[in-house]
Amino acid sequence: MLFVIQIFRSISQESFSVDIQQIEQQLQELQQRANKLRQQIQQDTDPTIREDDIKTLEDLEKAIQSIQSQLQSFQSAEQNAMNAFE
Numbered sequence: 001m002l003f004v005i006q007i008f009r010s011i012s013q014e015s016f017s018v019d020i021q022q023i024e025q026q027l028q029e030l031q032q033r034a035n036k037l038r039q040q041i042q043q044d045t046d047p048t049i050r051e052d053d054i055k056t057l058e059d060l061e062k063a064i065q066s067i068q069s070q071l072q073s074f075q076s077a078e079q080n081a082m083n084a085f086e
Helices: 001-045 047-084
Strands: none
Touching: 001 047
C-alpha cells in the first residue's frame, strides 16, 4: 500500500509540476507582450492606434491577473496535496 501511495504521490507531483510550468510560461509570455505594448504606446502618435493599444494592454493585464490567480491556486493545491501525503 505504501508503494502505491508513493507512486501516486510521484505522479501527482509531476502532473502539478508540468501544469505550473505551463502556467508560468504563459504568464511570462503575456508579461513580455504587455511590456512591448507599453513601449509601443509611449511611441504612438496616432490617437486611434494609441487608444486601440491601450485597450489591448488592459485586456492583457486582465489575462495576466487571471493567470496569476490560476498559478496561485495550483501552487496552493500542490502544497495541500503534498501535505496530505506527509
